[in-house]
Amino acid sequence: MEILRSKAQLEAYIERNREMGKKIGFAPTMGALHEGHISLYEAARHENDLVVSSIFVNPTQFNNAEDLKNYPRTVEKDLEKLDDSGFVDAVYLPEPEDLYPDGVQSKKYSFNGLETQMEGASRPGHFDGVGTVVEELFRQVKPDNAYFGEKDFQQLAIIRELVHQKKIPVKIIGVPTKREASGLAMSSRNKRLTGEQREAATVIHQTLLKVNGWFRVVTVPEINKRVQEIFENERGMVMEYFRIADEDTLKETDFFYKDRNYRAFLVVFVGSVRLIDNMHLD
Numbered sequence: 001m002e003i004l005r006s007k008a009q010l011e012a013y014i015e016r017n018r019e020m021g022k023k024i025g026f027a028p029t030m031g032a033l034h035e036g037h038i039s040l041y042e043a044a045r046h047e048n049d050l051v052v053s054s055i056f057v058n059p060t061q062f063n064n065a066e067d068l069k070n071y072p073r074t075v076e077k078d079l080e081k082l083d084d085s086g087f088v089d090a091v092y093l094p095e096p097e098d099l100y101p102d103g104v105q106s107k108k109y110s111f112n113g114l115e116t117q118m119e120g121a122s123r124p125g126h127f128d129g130v131g132t133v134v135e136e137l138f139r140q141v142k143p144d145n146a147y148f149g150e151k152d153f154q155q156l157a158i159i160r161e162l163v164h165q166k167k168i169p170v171k172i173i174g175v176p177t178k179r180e181a182s183g184l185a186m187s188s189r190n191k192r193l194t195g196e197q198r199e200a201a202t203v204i205h206q207t208l209l210k211v212n213g214w215f216r217v218v219t220v221p222e223i224n225k226r227v228q229e230i231f232e233n234e235r236g237m238v239m240e241y242f243r244i245a246d247e248d249t250l251k252e253t254d255f256f257y258k259d260r261n262y263r264a265f266l267v268v269f270v271g272s273v274r275l276i277d278n279m280h281l282d
């Protein structure tokens with residue numbers, strides 16, 4: 001696996017491989033890698049000649065300096081995991097000036113209202129930061145296909161909108177959420193849970209499964225009430241939000257219209273750890 005430590009190294013590598021006509025698959029990360037990330041590279045390996053990863057803790061998508069400071073930085077371990085997976089040909093480890101030559105700040109985007117829902121409302125400016133770094137990474141890596149986890153479904157929808165608006169020629173592929181045997185969605189944050197909390201957090205996925213069972217059988221307000229009650233009775237957990245949203249607009253719905261697709265989104269604090277999950281309803 002090649003390690004590319006600057007924009008110049010990356011660009012030379014990409015040009016060399018493009019000249020050979022290789023199809024490039026790419027998945028950017030902020031490191032602290034787990035099996036969920038590896039599943040992106042596994043998907044990419046099947047569909048591309050060359051698989052590129054990047055690790056960059058992007059300052060502009062944090063709306064809290066403390067969060068940025070505390071974000072786990074485990075590059076050596078991450079490189080080992082990528083190499084061991086056997087799915088990745090090269091990893092790009094840019095410095096801030098490689099991605100932000102004019103200073104570390106976000107561009108401003110409007111993503112058709114997708115950015116104002118859910119995580120956008122809870123984390124102002126977050127999606128401007130994600131858009132800025134992903135747009136720049138796409139311009140440098142020039143992938144044919146790019147892979148993002150469905151666990152961050154809103155991010156995936158926004159990146160699809162970004163490439164559409166900016167006419168960036170890359171196909172965006174959503175990869176289903178990788179789960180532990182218990183159903184808990186894999187996340188770098190799970191490491192911060194105690195054994196007991198990790199066990200208790202399985203209620204998040206179980207609740208989404210229940211919601212799927214109630215889909216088009218129980219009314220949306222009644223489902224909202226039932227979910228609220230579940231978390232009111234969970235000690236050590238606080239639900240930040242639950243909503244059923246239209247899968248295309250991400251707007252909350254209070255009714256299941258025919259011919260629309262819906263997804264349930266759930267955010268819960270387990271102790272001080274904020275966990276997010278979602279599920280397509282069918």
Ligand code: PAF
Pocket residue numbers: 028029030056058061130133134152155
């Ligand atoms: O999902 C992430 O890890 C980040 O938001 C991303 C897409 C790598 C951009 O920094």
